[in-house]
Amino acid sequence: xxxxxxHIGITxxxxxxxxxxxxxxxDAAKEETxxxxxxxxxxxxxxxxxxxxxxxxxxxxxxxxxxIKTNMGDMVVVLYNETPLHRDxxxxxxxxxxxxxxxxxxxxxxxxxxxxxxxxxxxDPNNDGMGGPGYLIPAEISPLYRHNKGSLAAARTENPERAxxxxxxxxxxxxxxxLDGQYTVFGETVKGLDIVDKIAAVPTxxxxxxxxxxxxxxxxxxxxxKSASKGK
Numbered sequence: 732x733x734x735x736x737x738h739i740g741i742t743x744x745x746x747x748x749x750x751x752x753x754x755x756x757x758d759a760a761k762e763e764t765x766x767x768x769x770x771x772x773x774x775x776x777x778x779x780x781x782x783x784x785x786x787x788x789x790x791x792x793x794x795x796x797x798x799i800k801t802n803m804g805d806m807v808v809v810l811y812n813e814t815p816l817h818r819d820x821x822x823x824x825x826x827x828x829x830x831x832x833x834x835x836x837x838x839x840x841x842x843x844x845x846x847x848x849x850x851x852x853x854x855d856p857n858n859d860g861m862g863g864p865g866y867l868i869p870a871e872i873s874p875l876y877r878h879n880k881g882s883l884a885a886a887r888t889e890n891p892e893r894a895x896x897x898x899x900x901x902x903x904x905x906x907x908x909x910l911d912g913q914y915t916v917f918g919e920t921v922k923g924l925d926i927v928d929k930i931a932a933v934p935t936x937x938x939x940x941x942x943x944x945x946x947x948x949x950x951x952x953x954x955x956x957k958s959a960s961k962g963k
Contacts, residue, residue: 792954792956793812793956794809794810794811794812794954794956795809795810795818795822795952795954795955795956796808796809796810796921796952796953796954797810797821797822797825797950797951797952797953798950798951798953799830799923799947799950800947800948800949800950800951801835801926801930801945801946801947801948802944802945802946802948803926803929803930803933803945804923804925804926804929805922805923805926806902806920806922806923806924806926806927807920807921807922807923807953808883808902808918808919808920808921809918809919809921810822810883810917810918811873811875811876811916811917811918811919813871813873813875813876814871814873814876814915814916814917814918815871816868816869816871817868817871817885817895817915817917817918818917818918820868820897821900821917821918822952824864824898825950825951825952826952828949828950829849829864829898830846830847830898830947830949830950831947831948831949831950832852832946832947832948833846833847833848833849833851833852833946833947834846834848834851834852834859834941834944834945834946834947835930835941835945835946835947836848836851836856836859836860836938836940837859837860837938837939837940838930838931838933838935838939838940838941838945839904839931839935839939840904840931840932841904841905841931842903842904842905842907842931843901843902843903843904843907843931844901844902844904844927844930844931844945845860845886845899845900845901846899846900846901846947847863847886847896847898847899847900848860848861848862848863848898848899849862849863849898850862856937856938856940859938859940860899860938862898863896863897863898863899864897864898865897866897867887867888867894867895867896867897868885868894868895868896868897868915869892869894869895870887870892870893870894870895870915871915871917872893872912872913872914872915872916873916874911874912876916876917876919877906877908877911877916878903878906878907878908878910878911878914878916879903879906879919880903880904880905880906880924880927881902881903881919881920881921881924881927882902882903882916882918882919882920883900883901883902883916883917883918883919883920884900884901884902884903884910884914884915884916884917885899885900885914885915885917886899886900886901886914887914887915893913893914893915895914895915902920902927904927904928904931930945933945
C-alpha cells in the first residue's frame, strides 16, 4: 500500500506543496496503489507556525512516555490515552526494538520530520517510505488534538477510512492546522523541541531525504502509569 502525507509548507513568501509518502506491505504480499491528492487549505499564519501549543497537560504522570534517542540528540514524547490503538501499537513496536536503526527518511523544514520505515535502513533511497510492519491501524482522529509544533502523528494512505500506517509517524516542526482532522495525532513532544528544529534544518536531497543520515539509535518506554483502563 502506498501511503501519502499531503502538506503545505512555507518557503520564502510562497506556498510549497509537497507530499510525503510511505508504504506498508500486506500479509498477502499484494500492493494497492492510491492516487495522490492535495489538501486544500488556507496558508497558515506566522503565529500558527511558530506557536509551541500544548494539547494536553503533560505535567501529570498518567500518560505513557517514550524516549527517542537519535544521533542528533534526544526527544521525549507522551502518548495520548484517548488514542489507545495508536498508543498501544507504538509501545509494542518500541518494546520490540522495531525502530532501532531506522532513519528519518523525509525531512521538510517548516513542516515535519518523518520516520518509522524499516526499509530506510538499507542503502537504497528509492524504497524509503515504502515499508512497515504489514498492517494498518484504524483512525483515531480527535478534535481534542491538533497539529501543533511537536505533535506526534501517524502517516497514512489516501484511504477513505483514514487508517494509519502500522509504524510510520511524523513530528510537526511547526503548527500545521490544515492537517487537522485528516491524520491521527496520538502524542506530543515534551522534551527536545530543539532537536526537532535541528533535524528539520539538515540539508536534504532527492525525496527530501537528509544528505547525512539522521538515525534513531533507540527508543525506550520510560513511563508506564498504572491505569484501570489499561488493565494495570
